Amino acid sequence: MNKKWFFILAFALFLAQCKNQSAGGKVPPPVDRAAADESKVILTITDVSLTNRDLKNFIKLQYSDVFKQKNNDKLLSRLFDVFCEQQVICFKANQDNIQVGDDEINEYLKEIQSRRQDLDIDREMIRNVLKVQKYLLARAYKDIEVSDNETAKFYEANLREFQKSEEIQLFQILVKDRENLLAIRSELLNQPSRFEEIARSKSLSPEAANGGAMGFFEKGMLPQEMEEVVFSLKVNEISPIVESPYGFHLFKITQKKKSRMLLLAAVKDEIRSKLLSAKLSAAYEEFSKELRDEVPVRIDQKNLYFTYIKSDSGVN
Structure with a gap:
């Protein structure tokens, strides 16, 4: 041990x-x-x-x-x-x-x-x-x-614990001025691949240095006004502007993971x-x-x- x-x-x-x-x-x-x-x-x-x-x-x-x-x-x-x-x-x-x-x-x-x-x-x-x-x-x-048999029995008895909801990989750009973000959004609609580059140079969010990468999210993890927008997006689609107490946001998702059951080998x-x-x-x-x-x-x-x-x- x-x-x-x-x-x-x-x-x-x-x-x-x-x-x-x-x-x-x-x-x-x-x-x-x-x-x-x-x-x-x-x-x-x-x-x-x-x-x-x-x-x-x-x-x-x-x-x-x-x-x-x-x-x-x-x-x-x-x-x-x-x-x-x-x-x-x-x-x-x-x-x-x-x-x-x-x-x-x-x-x-x-x-x-x-x-x-x-x-x-x-x-x-x-x-x-x-x-x-x-x-x-x-x-x-x-x-x-702990034997393999005990591990397998626990898995079978607690399947709901290993059911993963839909997940999205989320990126954001955050600024204080709406007009500024309107100009950024217009630019990104023509060149969506520049999202991470612009996030690094202009976003005020903590993850700006990582190109705006916020990680993976399931429903229920974000404020409702953001969740409704981001979960309706297609992959690499630029979101409408979302206002929050922190300022004005643009979002993009780069990956969607469907609801799934985690296999025993993974857990x-x-x-x-x-x-x-x-x-x-x-x-x-x-x-x-x-x-x-x-x-x-x-x-x-x-x-x-x-x-x-x-x-x-x-x-x-």
Whole structure:
């Protein structure tokens, strides 16, 4: 199994926990993070104590965008839940003498810093993350796979999901002045092949540098006043002028794809990934529950550098 599945699962678990949070209700006022004592113990696993500093390093490493956010106690609470679960797994990995070499840390660090060069990452935190990954792969995920038969059954049971509507490949020119666009349209009616050239030089739309290419669209993806026009066009036909809050538009479609059923071969990898992710998530939940029942843990929520908000799902 590829190591990327651990990170997919961790993020999927995080999202699953977050989505159960209600949007309303009273939320306790956040504490002053700047004044928080980073050395306060927030989690104890037998004789191992972890502090706010450890939690911050964990978030910084695995969820760096969240680390920059302020006063988001609900989100931080869900990350603390994930942190607790992964620290228990790390404790078990240490008991089983799971080893992570410096070369593995360097490889992981190189991958992270290729995307985020500004991160100053603690090597021991990386070592622990990789221990968790190895332990899960060896204990929780070792027999998990998705067969071709499972993939085919999912496809047959969900055919409507793979029914594609009619699609058009759309190009546009956008300007602020209607009279200017009338002159452009007159020119294009005589030379429609110059559409992309003129889009590059005169269009104000974000995709002007690409010749006005907007990509493929199905019905329902565009404002109604645009959709009615563009879906009535023939291939390479220049549209009438369409007005919008952004200005005045000309459209051209270069390709039409009829409504069709995607073949199993085209979506096989997508289905396999979906089924594998579901299996990994279920295995993680079951494995984490077993460890919670096995490993003595004390959580000190009052010492957290934010106000802990309990999950509506009861996971904490």
